[in-house]
Amino acid sequence: MRTIDHWIDGALAGGTSTRRSDVWNPATGERQAEVMLAAPADVDTAVQAAKRAFESWSQSSLSQRTKVLFAFRQLVNDHTQELAEIISDEHGKVVSDAAGEVQRGLEVVEFACGIPQLLKGDYSDQVSRGIDAFSFREPLGVVAGITPFNFPVMVPMWMHPVAIACGNTFVLKPSERDPSASLRIAELWAEAGLPPGVFNVVHGDKETVDALLDHPDVEAISFVGSTPIAKYIHERGTANGKRVQALGGAKNHAIVLPDADLDFASDHLVAAAFGSAGERCMAISAAVAVGTAGDALVEAVNAKAHEVVVGPGRDEKSEMGPVISPEAVDRIVRLIDAGERQGGKVTVDGRGLVVPGHEQGFFVGPTVVDGVTPEMDVYREEIFGPVLSVMRADTVDAAIALINANPYGNGTAIFTSSGEAARRFQRGVKVGMIGINVPVPVPMAYFSFGGWKDSLFGQSHIHGPEGVAFYTRAKVVTSRWPHVEQAIDSSFHFPTA
Numbered sequence: 284m285r286t287i288d289h290w291i292d293g294a295l296a297g298g299t300s301t302r303r304s305d306v307w308n309p310a311t312g313e314r315q316a317e318v319m320l321a322a323p324a325d326v327d328t329a330v331q332a333a334k335r336a337f338e339s340w341s342q343s344s345l346s347q348r349t350k351v352l353f354a355f356r357q358l359v360n361d362h363t364q365e366l367a368e369i370i371s372d373e374h375g376k377v378v379s380d381a382a383g384e385v386q387r388g389l390e391v392v393e394f395a396c397g398i399p400q401l402l403k404g405d406y407s408d409q410v411s412r413g414i415d416a417f418s419f420r421e422p423l424g425v426v427a428g429i430t431p432f433n434f435p436v437m438v439p440m441w442m443h444p445v446a447i448a449c450g451n452t453f454v455l456k457p458s459e460r461d462p463s464a465s466l467r468i469a470e471l472w473a474e475a476g477l478p479p480g481v482f483n484v485v486h487g488d489k490e491t492v493d494a495l496l497d498h499p500d501v502e503a504i505s506f507v508g509s510t511p512i513a514k515y516i517h518e519r520g521t522a523n524g525k526r527v528q529a530l531g532g533a534k535n536h537a538i539v540l541p542d543a544d545l546d547f548a549s550d551h552l553v554a555a556a557f558g559s560a561g562e563r564c565m566a567i568s569a570a571v572a573v574g575t576a577g578d579a580l581v582e583a584v585n586a587k588a589h590e591v592v593v594g595p596g597r598d599e600k601s602e603m604g605p606v607i608s609p610e611a612v613d614r615i616v617r618l619i620d621a622g623e624r625q626g627g628k629v630t631v632d633g634r635g636l637v638v639p640g641h642e643q644g645f646f647v648g649p650t651v652v653d654g655v656t657p658e659m660d661v662y663r664e665e666i667f668g669p670v671l672s673v674m675r676a677d678t679v680d681a682a683i684a685l686i687n688a689n690p691y692g693n694g695t696a697i698f699t700s701s702g703e704a705a706r707r708f709q710r711g712v713k714v715g716m717i718g719i720n721v722p723v724p725v726p727m728a729y730f731s732f733g734g735w736k737d738s739l740f741g742q743s744h745i746h747g748p749e750g751v752a753f754y755t756r757a758k759v760v761t762s763r764w765p766h767v768e769q770a771i772d773s774s775f776h777f778p779t780a
């Protein structure tokens with residue numbers, strides 16, 4: 284059985300722990316590797332390596348850093364297909380979707396290549412007679428990222444390219460369920476010329492995460508994952524005096540107005556609900572049909588959901604792969620069962636799907652549940668699977684109120700041909716990322732990504748300008764270089780200009 288080690292100080296490292304976790308191939312149901320689970324001592328080794336590396340990396344010039352970033356960008360670009368296959372084999376998503384994930388991560392690397400521009404400070408000449416003021420930002424030190432299984436390349440890339448470009452050193456704790464892509468990324472960083480210790484990977488579970496949260500030399504934590512863990516990370520990290528941004532789970536609604544192009548809306552809804560088997564924090568999991576849009580929408584969505592080709596991620600014909608684990612299959616099926624029991628109508632049923640030749644794979648087919656109401660478990664819980672709930676609202680305002688009553692606030696979308704309705708929606712919803720005729724409105728790398736309410740703990744969104752602010756702290760200098768013969772008054776009252 285293959286063993287997946289950590290990456291510490293520029294090399295593979297087995298660590299001191301004997302604890303391991305199984306890594307599955309979701310398409311075949313086979314156990315394909317074991318990943319080491321780092322003990323606190325291993326975390327300390329990684330953090331100490333990062334702390335040593337910070338001494339020189341934080342002093343490197345902006346052009347030295349950008350040279351490495353440009354080289355890394357080229358290498359990731361050249362290895363996109365290989366990375367996509369690594370992702371697909373452990374996560375299950377189809378290779379083309381995985382390649383899209385690498386591409387979206389790469390856009391953050393490209394954003395970080397502009398770090399000299401992003402770190403430019405402000406300067407004010409002659410704020411008082413003979414006095415100038417200027418500001419600049421410095422890196423924090425060792426920063427850590429803790430990431431979920433669903434985007435094993437992209438989500439860590441929301442963090443490390445920006446953190447490293449700013450002059451920090453980084454310890455990544457990726458999901459133990461699909462850990463291999465992070466090691467390949469570590470090798471590519473090394474090949475790009477990043478000095479040892481600047482980027483480290485420790486695999487693990489709660490014990491490993493807690494060691495990072497409690498480590499006195501970790502200055503900041505970026506977390507992306509489920510809401511209960513995000514809340515915990517934020518509480519424990521901030522209690523230990525760290526800067527924390529913790530992005531949580533989601534329940535994303537798309538509202539469809541009667542004036543929307545139903546063919547366009549249903550195409551996009553099906554892709555947004557079932558792409559990556561619904562295992563996206565920006566997946567649409569609730570469609571809210573407004574007014575008369577309902578029955579025709581359900582009919583169109585049902586027809587298209589039936590056509591989705593489900594199969595192994597490595598098969599080019601597959602549009603949707605398996606979910607991550609047998610436990611995920613059980614949870615998804617349990618919630619569809621509950622939806623049915625509580626009064627929903629399962630109009631497309633993905634339960635019990637068997638993919639020929641892959642009978643042991645962790646498959647659930649696209650599922651549509653109509654007539655869903657806010658009290659039902661299928662709506663209240665984040666399913667994180669290929670299940671679209673359809674709800675009804677009489678007016679746009681009622682649909683907005685429904686969205687705002689939900690505890691999550693990650694993403695949402697509206698399908699309409701009315702600019703007035705779209706504007707009312709964009710101003711009225713309490714959600715961080717909004718799509719207008721765009722179902723999965725993931726912001727580009729030069730904007731920041733993040734939700735509201737239970738989808739984010741901490742103030743800072745991720746990547747873009749907020750990412751640069753998160754990984755740096757500001758200094759403001761007020762300076763005077765008096766002419767030797769110039770008489771300078773000093774006084775006991777508070778200085779004014």
Ligand code: NAD
Binds near residue numbers: 433457508513734
């Ligand atoms: P998860 O919360 O189970 O795990 C995330 C990370 O936390 C992993 O590295 C895991 O090892 C670690 N972890 C798990 N349990 C822990 C514990 N008790 N203590 C400390 N650390 C722990 O999430 P997941 O199942 O890997 O990913 C799916 C979730 O992530 C979904 O809820 C999804 O909505 C969310 N997500 C959110 C975003 C976003 O941008 N808001 C993006 C992607 C995924």
